[in-house]
Amino acid sequence: MKLLKLAHGRLLPALEEAQEEVSLEDWRANPQAHAGATALVISNDVPLADVRCDLSGFSVIVLDFPTFKDGRAYSQARLLRERYAYTGEIRARGEVLRDQLSFMARCGFDGFEFAGAAGDAEAALEEFSFAYQPAADGALPVCRRRIAAAEAA
Amino acid sequence: MYRYDEFDATLVAERVAQFRGQVARRLSGALSEDEFKPLRLMNGLYLQLHAYMLRVAIPYGTLSSKQMRRLAHVARKYDKGYGHFTTRQNIQYNWPALVDTPDILDDLADVEMHAIQTSGNCIRNVTSDPYAGATADEIEDPRPYAEMIRQWSTFHPEFSFLPRKFKIAVTASDHDRAAVKVHDIGLRLYPNEAGEAGFEVLVGGGLGRTPYVGHVIRRFLPKEHLLSYLEAILRVYNTQGRRDNLYKARIKILVNSEGADRFADLVEAEWTKIKGRGVDLPAEEAARIRAYFAPPDFEDLSDRSEKLEAARAADEDFARWLRVNTKPHKAPGYAIVNISLKSIGGVPGDISDMQMEAVADLAEAYSFDEIRATHEQNLVLPHVKKDDLHAVWSALGGAGLATANIGLVSDIIACPGLDYCTLANARSIPIAQSIAERFADLGVQEDLGELKIKISGCINACGHHHVGHIGILGVDKKGEEFYQITLGGSGAEDASLGEIAGRGLSSTQVVDAVEKLVGFYRGNRQDGERFLDTYRRLGAGPFKEALYEAA
Numbered sequence: 001m002k003l004l005k006l007a008h009g010r011l012l013p014a015l016e017e018a019q020e021e022v023s024l025e026d027w028r029a030n031p032q033a034h035a036g037a038t039a040l041v042i043s044n045d046v047p048l049a050d051v052r053c054d055l056s057g058f059s060v061i062v063l064d065f066p067t068f069k070d071g072r073a074y075s076q077a078r079l080l081r082e083r084y085a086y087t088g089e090i091r092a093r094g095e096v097l098r099d100q101l102s103f104m105a106r107c108g109f110d111g112f113e114f115a116g117a118a119g120d121a122e123a124a125l126e127e128f129s130f131a132y133q134p135a136a137d138g139a140l141p142v143c144r145r146r147i148a149a150a151e152a153a
Numbered sequence: 154m155y156r157y158d159e160f161d162a163t164l165v166a167e168r169v170a171q172f173r174g175q176v177a178r179r180l181s182g183a184l185s186e187d188e189f190k191p192l193r194l195m196n197g198l199y200l201q202l203h204a205y206m207l208r209v210a211i212p213y214g215t216l217s218s219k220q221m222r223r224l225a226h227v228a229r230k231y232d233k234g235y236g237h238f239t240t241r242q243n244i245q246y247n248w249p250a251l252v253d254t255p256d257i258l259d260d261l262a263d264v265e266m267h268a269i270q271t272s273g274n275c276i277r278n279v280t281s282d283p284y285a286g287a288t289a290d291e292i293e294d295p296r297p298y299a300e301m302i303r304q305w306s307t308f309h310p311e312f313s314f315l316p317r318k319f320k321i322a323v324t325a326s327d328h329d330r331a332a333v334k335v336h337d338i339g340l341r342l343y344p345n346e347a348g349e350a351g352f353e354v355l356v357g358g359g360l361g362r363t364p365y366v367g368h369v370i371r372r373f374l375p376k377e378h379l380l381s382y383l384e385a386i387l388r389v390y391n392t393q394g395r396r397d398n399l400y401k402a403r404i405k406i407l408v409n410s411e412g413a414d415r416f417a418d419l420v421e422a423e424w425t426k427i428k429g430r431g432v433d434l435p436a437e438e439a440a441r442i443r444a445y446f447a448p449p450d451f452e453d454l455s456d457r458s459e460k461l462e463a464a465r466a467a468d469e470d471f472a473r474w475l476r477v478n479t480k481p482h483k484a485p486g487y488a489i490v491n492i493s494l495k496s497i498g499g500v501p502g503d504i505s506d507m508q509m510e511a512v513a514d515l516a517e518a519y520s521f522d523e524i525r526a527t528h529e530q531n532l533v534l535p536h537v538k539k540d541d542l543h544a545v546w547s548a549l550g551g552a553g554l555a556t557a558n559i560g561l562v563s564d565i566i567a568c569p570g571l572d573y574c575t576l577a578n579a580r581s582i583p584i585a586q587s588i589a590e591r592f593a594d595l596g597v598q599e600d601l602g603e604l605k606i607k608i609s610g611c612i613n614a615c616g617h618h619h620v621g622h623i624g625i626l627g628v629d630k631k632g633e634e635f636y637q638i639t640l641g642g643s644g645a646e647d648a649s650l651g652e653i654a655g656r657g658l659s660s661t662q663v664v665d666a667v668e669k670l671v672g673f674y675r676g677n678r679q680d681g682e683r684f685l686d687t688y689r690r691l692g693a694g695p696f697k698e699a700l701y702e703a704a
Binding site: 047068069070071072074075076078082083097099100102103104106107127128129130131132133134135141142143144145146147150 | 158160161163164167168170171175188191192274304305307308309310311312313314315380388391392393396426430431432434435437438441
């Protein structure tokens with residue numbers, strides 16, 4: 001398993017830094033006992049609307065794909081980025097497959113525990129030139145590109 | 154109709170390239186069938202009993218002649234010379250080879266078509282009224298909104314791995330020809346008291362093993378907020394829908410376990426937070442999409458065509474086809490023409506490559522180049538001049554496409570059933586054929602009036618049996634095919650779910666059973682009553698008695 005990180009449009013292998021992980025439940029039950037934790041692990045059945053606390057102290061939030069078919073963490077990632085303005089790393093763990101990477105990146109993931117080849121993963125992010133809908137990656141949606149193109153013409 | 158710009162075209166082309174890579178990885182063994190399955194499903198490619206099946210999207214059922222010709226070409230070149238129109242306004246090919254599928258998608262992309270999201274646990278091809286833009290009973294054309302939904306839902310990064318598949322239908326008429334009440338989301342555009350058009354939003358309808366009629370969760374949604382409201386519904390579903398049990402994963406289960414009011418509150422709370430944050434389309438873009446659906450240049454005609462009246466008087470077969478298969482158009486002097494894909498003894502929804510070419514020719518010559526597919530597995534030429542109806546009828550007749558049975562007893566919806574499908578318990582197509590043959594006389598059929606028979610080969614209900622006036626469900630009883638009858642369902646504006654009539658019947662008994670039910674209706678109907686009306690007036694009891702008496 002490698003850790004890949006997305007930065008400045010490149011998806012590259014990263015050194016596995018030492019993170020002290022804590023689950024959301026344990027941290028909430030006793031924050032003092034986990035004062036040194038740097039990575040928060042949130043299971044995918046946690047409604048983030050209920051997480052009314054400051055997460056900015058964590059450098060990594062780990063979200064889970066127990067199987068690639070379970071898409072709850074996509075919503076969690078978007079909420080962390082778009083509603084809770086979390087700017088640290090959001091890391092995908094679990095069944096993280098090549099053909100889901102671009103969806104993950106669009107939802108705000110920028111760390112991936114990925115078993116396949118790194119080059120293949122980066123190629124997967126380059127398959128589509130643009131997207132119709134806004135998401136957490138800040139990409140200009142097609143409707144805005146159209147308006148910009150019409151104004152430029 | 155909508156035309157791709159460089160953005161739409163690029164995305165579809167990139168999708169084909171992506172899928173070509175995925176197929177290559179599958180063929181090389183780099184991907185296992187298990188890993189490939191979700192990828193092919195996102196491109197409408199199923200593995201059926203005998204072969205792969207490719208389902209091609211026809212967004213909101215609208216096709217040009219050029220696109221229809223390309224569908225004919227695909228049938229000829231890559232399949233066995235025919236295609237099958239589905240209950241979701243799509244077309245399926247039953248015999249493509251895996252290695253050919255990227256080329257098929259390339260051929261389709263050339264005419265602005267694709268198979269994106271025609272399967273998988275994602276937002277499926279959006280459906281709409283096949284008479285959109287033509288019928289007098291709509292408040293405006295619903296298709297621009299369907300196109301907006303198509304674009305918003307295409308490759309949606311958050312909603313591509315939902316608990317289960319997700320179907321959205323849009324109508325803008327009080328006469329529901331899109332079955333909006335039995336969709337995951339049904340949208341009905343209507344004018345409020347101030348005269349502004351907005352959507353009534355229904356959620357949680359659906360068939361399958363746990364059928365429900367949808368609940369209204371918002372009485373009036375301003376049009377400009379359509380996409381943000383949909384995003385709120387989908388987010389609530391994605392995070393809270395059940396994933397522990399395949400059979401309880403559709404949104405209808407969530408809506409009904411939470412209660413529609415509480416579900417509406419959840420959506421409203423989410424919507425409040427995302428409204429105004431960029432999901433809704435800018436007004437310029439909504440106007441750009443709407444402009445593609447401007448009405449064609451209808452001629453200024455008298456509503457009465459002498460040519461038509463002369464032909465009608467001269468030929469009773471033509472007169473019957475006019476009465477049964479044509480519907481009023483909003484423009485004077487025009488008519489909506491329904492093309493039945495339910496020839497007596499044929500396979501419901503099947504059409505040959507030559508028939509597709511014939512329909513394309515007629516659309517080009519007589520219907521402003523437009524064709525529609527209906528959820529009842531028929532086709533429509535939406536804009537035909539009354540002066541041209543006889544020529545169209547003659548040409549359709551020559552192609553075997555002029556059966557005058559739209560909405561009648563032989564206009565049967567049937568799923569592919571055990572003839573094709575891995576899930577089926579029983580055959581559907583031969584039952585549909587036997588019923589149609591039993592009632593072959595079109596005069597008798599017309600006299601019986603609107604009668605919707607719908608047949609599913611298993612509990613997944615792809616043949617919509619729950620909403621058939623007479624529904625037929627195939628079940629497996631100790632290795633033998635049996636059929637359960639349901640009565641009193643409707644998928645239209647008067648939506649209701651059919652009730653099980655009683656014990657199962659063999660394939661030979663089921664046709665007799667339909668005949669008995671129809672006979673009872675004929676003996677007991679009052680002026681102008683459809684089968685469904687008589688059933689609703691008298692209740693299930695007498696119909697069940699008629700069905701099982703001395704059987």
